[in-house]
Amino acid sequence: MKQYASVKNLLKFKNAKDIMKYSEEISNKLNQLLEKNYDAEKGYLNAMEQVDSSKLKMFFKRRASERSEFAKELRTEILQYGEIPEDSGSLKGTLHRNWMTLKSTFTSNDEEAILEEAIKGEKASLEEYNDVLSERNLPPSIDSLLIKHKNAIQAAINTEKLHEELVS
Numbered sequence: 001m002k003q004y005a006s007v008k009n010l011l012k013f014k015n016a017k018d019i020m021k022y023s024e025e026i027s028n029k030l031n032q033l034l035e036k037n038y039d040a041e042k043g044y045l046n047a048m049e050q051v052d053s054s055k056l057k058m059f060f061k062r063r064a065s066e067r068s069e070f071a072k073e074l075r076t077e078i079l080q081y082g083e084i085p086e087d088s089g090s091l092k093g094t095l096h097r098n099w100m101t102l103k104s105t106f107t108s109n110d111e112e113a114i115l116e117e118a119i120k121g122e123k124a125s126l127e128e129y130n131d132v133l134s135e136r137n138l139p140p141s142i143d144s145l146l147i148k149h150k151n152a153i154q155a156a157i158n159t160e161k162l163h164e165e166l167v168s
Helices: 007-011 016-050 054-080 091-106 110-134 140-167
Strands: none
Touching: 016 054, 016 110, 016 140, 054 110, 054 140, 110 140
16 A cells, blocks of 8 residues: 555544545546546547648647656556556547547548647546546645646647647
8 A cells, every 4th residue: 555645644544444445536536537648648649640730740749648648657656556547548538539530521620620629628637637636635646746737738728729829
């Protein structure tokens, strides 16, 4: 079991069963975010294949790489809690990527449509991170990791909006 960073967390546990339940709860939350990061990575790689602009290709490649790194960090945390990390994305993410491909096929400005969908996906990710962070029972190390991810996602949204203005 991972050592818990605060005495407050340790005091609320009455027995080993409580500690195991806490570890499972934390891991479940992190697994949800892990799936979201797998989805985002695949979505960005898909978007990279759909655009012609070399700048956008590079932008999407960097975002995919960033999300891969987030996934590695989350996997490490989940393993430290003695749980098994998810190994793929969600059905919802697959459906979103398929929608992006279909939408780009039927729209006149493919790059703008792809950027709009990327922003939509990032906003959904940001919302999930905010939901997990709003639950105040996370250890400080995980809290700071998730805040780092959340800030990077917000920066990506801001950059995507800028790219969208340049494309339209």
